[in-house]
Amino acid sequence: MSEVVKLERHDEVGIVTVNSPPVNALSAAVRGGILECIKAAIADPAIKGIVLTCAGRTFIAGADITEFGKPPKPPALNDVLSEIENSPKPVVAAIHGTALGGGLEVALACHFRVAVKEAKLGLPEVKLGLLPGAGGTQRLPRAVGPELAVKMIVGGDPIGAAEALKNGLIEEIVEGLASGGEAFVRKLLAEKRPLRRLRDDDSKLAAAKADRSIFTNAVAAMTKKSRGLEAPFAAADAVGYAIDLPFDEGLKKEREGFLKLVASDQSKAQRYAFFAEREANKIAGVPEGTKPRPVNRVAILGAGTMGGGIAMSFANAGVPVTLIETGEEQLKRGMGIMQKNWEATAARGGIPADAPAKRMALINGVVGIENVGDADLVIEAVFETMAVKxxxxxxxxxxxxxxxxLASNTSYLNIDEIAKSTKRPQDVLGMHFFSPANVMKLCEIVRADKTAPDALVTAVTIARKIAKVPAVVGVCDGFVGNRMLAQRGKQSEKLLFEGALPQQVDAVVTKFGMPMGPFAMSDLAGLDIGWRSRKDRGIKSEIADALCEAGRFGQKTGKGYYKYEQGSRAPLPDPDVEKLIDETLLRLGRKKRVVSDEEILERMMYPMINEGAKILEEGIAARPSDIDVVWLYGYGWPIYRGGPMFWADSVGLKHIADRLAFYAKETNDPSLEPAPLLKKLAAEGKTFASLAAESKAA
Structure with a gap:
């Protein structure tokens, strides 16, 4: 018998229990064990009904994705599901924790499902660039109807037990898991209830068969934010097969779709991103077993945009906050904005109606820094100058x-310098949240020279608790994300002096998959901020300065690099800007040329990758994947391209190094010369991934 799956008999009920920590993933051993135990239970004449359940903290939480892209190991999951579905004895899935992906597909092959009230059920494969590959797209629509199936499969988000019960995905919410599943089987046997094989039940498809708009409207709603992604559309097509084709044909088409996606560049990138996020939790250079300090209350200094957003993130996770301002008026304004934000989310149905009041109750707004005394973590979000910090x-x-x-939310400033202002530098680090902090997932955790290991572990642990993705970085100007972004900013500005227009540059960047181009982003942030900073440092930027001198500060004034109609944030190309650029170039004696989209893309992306190579050389980031995590979760890098360093490997490092050397010469810009690490990897035919693999092996 299997080591990871056991069969026990409780008189007429066979209990099949999967025990493969930590999440009972469907490895070859688990699949084989389930198949063996189900066959044994069917063959045992004393067993009349079967419960399939799991030990530990969860039901089967999904496939073993480490097997993806490797030769398949028997048994195939569909063979296991076929054995369950064709059992002449009732098979009941008893679910706790999460039944996700292949786990829910196993449950759907069972004749009945019960769950504890805290259980979550879902098919999140789309988030890995995949679609369910073991009947999920065919059985789920038959269980809950195509509308909810589209929401769960194309959206990828799980539902709770109450919603699952309401929609027929489970039959009952049970109290104790083993006893609840067993009691349900006994009830089935007593009532002699017929088996319900979802493959044979098309009753919930009838409405969509008669009126296909039920399905197409659901798909349109779920795919409107899927620009550039392949998997959501392929998953929607697969749900459509359930409506249009007999079960076995739909299953065959689903499998074809799955195999096509699993081999695609997009899915490889999305699976890489999945592992990169988990890898970022491992902190280089911290002794094993280092425990975080307890954090029962957080103090946040500053109730402005950043401070308020950070406070909301903690309150969302149930962590009490002391929000501190220098005056009553600023505090009142900050508290009011938070309240409004939560109320707007509740009005849209994003959080329960009583959530705003509960979350506001967790935030104690006070005036005066002396109120930090009971906080285990203090985060300052005050004005971004070294003197104030x-x-x-x-x-x-x-x-x-x-x-x-003691954490600083600075986005640029030197944490080592800030730490020198205290007598406890071991407690000081950076926690760089991204705006809006209550929405953006990234938190760059900046390790200073004297930061204690347990302080670092505390910051990473609390960031995860408040649903942020932490990435540990070192001290340098702009850390990882903003340091790389500065290189893109420098090139975007230079391109205007060579003949490109803001709308051309932005169109190339958004076509690549970024949410916004550099010039639209500048308009959103406000051009006056950079203008003032340049004046302070005695630096000129002729085109940007000319725009500011003409009162064009961006969205806030209705015109910047673009013009904006009243009440709209949509950037519109402005002939006045083109004229201003032409006049500036004429005055400076610069000649315009035609700049190709290909050159724009290379000059936007390759200098950032070059800077990433320098960041790795200097040890500011421990791994290429950490840089990718920063860009995926802090800057909207398209997940289907895996992050800048992953994407660079797919383009080829030799090509990137050659093009950088070419542009350095052509534009007389030595900063574009390939970094030593990039040159070395390119010359050796290596990749950033091989660099990571070598460092792991060492």
Whole structure:
């Protein structure tokens, strides 16, 4: 018998239990064990009904995705499901934790399903660039109808037990898992209830067969934010097969779709991103077994846009917050914005109606830094100048309790310098949240020279608790994300001096898959911010300065690089900007030329990759995948391209190094010369991935 799946007999009920920690994933051993135990239960004349359940914290939480792209190991999951579905004895899935992906497909092959009230059920394969490959797209529509099936399969988000019960995905919500499943089987046997094989039940497809708009409208709603992605559309097509084709034909077409996606570049990129996010939780250079410090309350200094968003993130996760301002008016304004934000989300149905009041109750708004005393973690989100930051950290020495982690939300400034303002540099680090902080998933955790290992582990742990993706980085100007972005900004500006227009540059960047181009982004942020900063440093930027001198500060003034109609954020090309650029170039004696889209893409992306190579050389990021995590979750890099370093490998590092050397010469810009690490990898025919593999092996 299998080591990871056991069969026990409780008189007439056979209990098949999967026990393969941590998440009972459908490895070859688990698949084989389920098949063996189900066959044994069917063959045992004393067993009249079967419960399929799992030990540990969850039901089967999905496929073993480490097997993807490798030669298949028997038995195939569809063979296991066929054995379950064709059992002459009732098979009941008893679900706790999460039944996801292949786990839910196993449950759908069972004749009945019960779950504890906290259970979640879903088919999230689309998030890995895939579609369910073991009948999920054929059985789920038959269980819940095509509308909810489209929402679950094309959207990829799970539903709770209450919604599953309401829609017929489960038969009952049970109290105790083993006893609940067993009691349900006994009830089935007593009532002599016929087996329900979803493959044979088309009753919930009838409405969509009669009126296909039920299905197409559901698909349109779920795919409107899927620009550039292949999997959501392929998954929608597969649900359509359930409506249009007999079960076996639909199953065959689903499998074809799955195999096509699993071999696609997009799915490879999305699976890479999945593992990169998990890898980012491993902190290089921290002794094994380092425990986080307890964090029961957080203090946040500053109730502005960033401070308020950070406070919301903690309250969303149930962590009490002391929100501190320098004056009553600023505090009142900040608290009011948070309340409005939550109320708007509740009105849209994004959170329960009582959530805004509950979350506001977790935030204690006060005036004065002396109120940080009971906080285990203090995050400052004050004005972005070194003098102000140092003053704040100097005061924290006086008021913060011993052992409190002291974090700066700076996006550029040197954390080592900030730490020198305190007598406890071991407690100081950076926690760089991205705006809006209550929405954006990334948190760059900046390790300073003297940051204690347990302070670092605390920051990573709490970031995960508030549903952020943490990436540990080192100290340098702009850390990882903004340092790379600065290279793109420099090139985008240069392109205007060579003949490109803002709308051409932005169109290339958005076609690549970024949510916004550099010039639309500048308009959103406000051109006056950079203008003031340049003036302070005695730097000129002729075109950007000319726009600001003409009162064009971006969206806030209705015109910047683009013009904006009243009440609209949509950027519209403006002939006045083209004229202003032409006049500036004429005045400077610059000649315009035709700049190709290909050149724009290379000059937007390759300098960032070059900077990424320098960041790796300097040890600012421990792994190429950490850089990719920063860009995926902080800057909207398209997930189907896996991150800049992953994408660079797919383009070819030799090609990138050659093109950078070409542009360095053509534009007389030595900053474009390939970084030593990039040159070395290109010369050796290696990739950033091979660099990561070598460092892991070492």
């Amino acid at each position: 140092k003053e704040v950290f100097g005061k924290l020495d006086q008021y913060a309790k011993p052992g409190a982690v």
